[in-house]
Amino acid sequence: MSFNTLLRSRWTNANTMLCVGIDPDPHRIPAHLPRNDALFQFCRVIVDATADYACAFKPQFAHFAAQGAEEVLEELIDYIHNAHPGIPVILDAKRGDIGSTAEYYAREAFERYRADAVTVNPYLGADSVKPYADHADKGVIILCRTSNAGGSDLQFLDCGGQPLYQHVARLVAEKWNANGNCGLVVGATFPAELARVREIVGDMPLLIPGIGAQGGDVIATVKAGRTAGGTGMIISSSRAILYAGKGEDFGAAARIAAKATRDAINDANT
Ligand SMILES: O=c1ccn([C@@H]2O[C@H](COP(=O)(O)O)[C@@H](O)[C@H]2O)c(=O)[nH]1
Helix, strand or coil: CCHHHHHHHHHHHCCCCEEEEECCCHHHCCCCCCHHHHHHHHHHHHHHHHHHHCCEEEEEHHHHHCCCCHHHHHHHHHHHHHHCCCCCEEEEEEECCCHHHHHHHHHHHHHHCCCCEEEECHHHCHHHHHHHHCCCCCEEEEEEECCCHHHHHHHCCECCCCEHHHHHHHHHHHHHCCCCCEEEEECCCCHHHHHHHHHHHCCCCEEEECEHHHCECHHHHHHHHCCCCCCCEEEEECHHHHCCCCCCCHHHHHHHHHHHHHHHHHHHCC
């Protein structure tokens, strides 16, 4: 099933626009887990505990690769597909390179890791994004207005009378989205810009990090980011869910945090 189909099914049938981010920090993995398999077991427990409330899972590539744990990432994505087959996996790798190399990054994301979607940096332009978008059943989620303060250094530069992030939103909506499988990353920490992007791109899915640990306001995010039909958002939270508990009950604590976040999103969407 395509990324778009899976995502829309979770929005509608599971009534959730919460994306559970999986950013494992080796220093915060509870000590009781078996040392030889702690990373996988930590992630597996989080996935099982939060799946009911997730429209997507978003493993962050560097959090695995920095530990030399790419095989654990493969194993985890396989596990999600097998145990929770209706929930799409967004590989947050923020790739960006010339087209010939991008073809291999796309194969890495979609064939090696079996991700349903991948995050991509637009800085290298159309030919650097096309190799991902050519996989028509996969999602390509392009950085637009990131959640960090430093994003303004470039994303607010004037680009023919509009800030660069709006130019990126227009480019993607009008030119790069020939297969209808593109989305954009827009931070919850900037609701005014989120609203502007929504106006520009219509119903395109927006991946929205920045609630939870980064302090973005859920109500402002939902009001700014939803489509006319009240969907269109993949609102991501990682640390606030992963580390809601510190001890043996970390799965239960993550489930409570995920449910509370999902409910807050839905309450704001009334
Ligand atoms: O603009 C962006 C783009 C990506 N991210 C990623 O999302 C999560 C956020 O984690 P939290 O713990 O919920 O703050 C993380 O993987 C970032 O790499 C982002 O924050 N902002």
